[in-house]
Amino acid sequence: MVKCEVCGEELILPFTCSYCKGTFCSRHRLPESHNCRMLNLVKMQRQTYSETPIIYSETPPPPRRRLRISRITSWTEITHLLAAWVVLTICFSIRYVLNPSSILPLILVIYLIVVGTGFVSHELAHKFTAQRYGYWSEFRLWPMGLAIALFSSLLTAGSFIFAAPGATYVAPRISVYELPQKSERRRIGLMSLAGPLSNVAWAVLFLFLSGLSGLPGLIGTVGFQVNLWLAAFNMIPLGGLDGRKILSWSIAAWAAVAVPLWAAQVFLMLF
Secondary structure, X not given: OOEOOOOOOEOOOOEEOOXXXXXXXXXXXXXXXXXXXXXXXXXXXXXXXXXXXXXXXOXXXXXXXXXXXXXXXXXXXXXXXXXXXXXXXXXXXXXXXXXXXXXXXXXXXXXXXXXXXXXXXXXXXXXXXXXXXXXXXXXXXXXXXXXXXXXHHHHOOOOOOOOOOEEEEEEEOOOHHHOOXXXXXXXXXXXXXXXXXXXXXXXXXHHHHOOOOHXXXXXXXXXXXXXXXXXXXXXXXXXXXXXXXHHHHOHHHHHHHHHHHHHHHHHHHHO
């Protein structure tokens, strides 16, 4: 039986928080009652809207030639993405960092490129899919996850990396109670699926590149391995990973993506 995530009461009629998607009893159903982790993001969203002035004019304003970066992202998000990008680059190249040689700068540049395409495109795929459905969405760093990623890479010399340095948070612009619950679960599932699928796309592109000789072939090999790992890891149906949200929406969709990815990852590790 479902239990309240705050008091542990067994629930016959559970309430689902429209922001964090947690399950609570009637006493803790409100975001303020269960100290919802999404409240700060919602407040940021409301503050952003309240600071945007609405100007009424009889004549339409002239078209703007420059796209304001604040409309699609924020400097906070850019800073968090760059920090996670740099740390993940170190994590994936840790075996070369621990044994430095004359080619270390070249290795770091290669991993900077492939981690950038894999990690950044993964998070932006979440973000743009959420925005397409009308949600507010931005990436935020998780310092503990970043520390775990660095520690796991050091402990295993790069063999296993807990690649969860942060998350792309999503907040609805309208109350989800006004929409069918099934449709809401589907939107969350598709937003979560967008990230791993972006890694699959990059992995395929890098796989073709790996057939070349020299530096392009090396970039292709490393890019294929990194993107395959990012996709397979995020399909694990645990915690706040994408796999859990996709599985709660559709077992078939989750299995169709996760099983081939894990099989490919096992084959790559063994052979």
